[in-house]
């Protein structure tokens with residue numbers, strides 16, 4: 001699931017909840033769809049932060065659901081809907097942003113990472129491609145050569161490398177959620 005709260009300063013905070021790594025289960029995807037709609041429709045909300053509970057942004061698709069039929073909202077339109085929100089949306093990346101988790105973050109307008117976070121597209125190690133927009137959004141963001149390296153090796157990179165490559169906008173040693181909230185407040189209302 002995903003919870004919704006409105007913080008002072010008109011920021012909507014969406015928190016993914018699916019232990020142990022807040023993977024994108026059907027319930028989490030449904031929660032994201034519902035809470036993003038809520039943030040969109042709430043006139044008091046001027047910006048949005050998406051984070052994961054217990055210091056983990058998102059470990060990607062929920063591998064526990066791979067054996068069964070695909071249920072719940074698909075990932076691709078869900079991420080498109082986030083990208084289309086006309087209020088600034090930031091991903092607060094703590095712990096991991098892997099696979100579909102990084103693709104979700106790439107659909108946000110900004111990414112703020114904790115210095116100890118790990119990011120990557122490890123789909124290739126499971127015999128998959130990053131099929132939720134990662135093969136488009138990552139090259140647009142950091143160029144084809146750097147994106148192909150990450151997509152074809154599946155390696156995990158540090159927040160420092162992600163900053164150098166241009167995948168994240170800021171890296172912090174303190175609380176990434178607080179930092180992301182402060183960041184979106186500073187850009188709210190801008191085009």
Ligand SMILES: CCC/C=C/C(=O)SCCNC(=O)CCNC(=O)[C@H](O)C(C)(C)COP(=O)([O-])OP(=O)([O-])OC[C@H]1O[C@@H](n2cnc3c(N)ncnc32)[C@H](O)[C@@H]1OP(=O)([O-])[O-]
Pocket residue numbers: 020021023059060061062063064075096098099100101122123126128129130131132
């Ligand atoms: C169109 C679709 C496109 C998207 C495709 C994808 O996203 S493909 C997916 C791309 N994502 C990946 O390939 C990520 C693969 N995962 C990893 O690389 C590592 O597990 C880690 C870096 C997230 C954590 O490392 P660590 O050494 O700190 O810890 P640890 O390794 O011991 O794991 C702890 C617990 O977490 C569990 N769990 C982990 N991931 C998932 C998951 N996705 N789901 C559910 N559960 C997951 C793991 O089973 C274990 O459970 P247990 O046994 O305690 O009940």
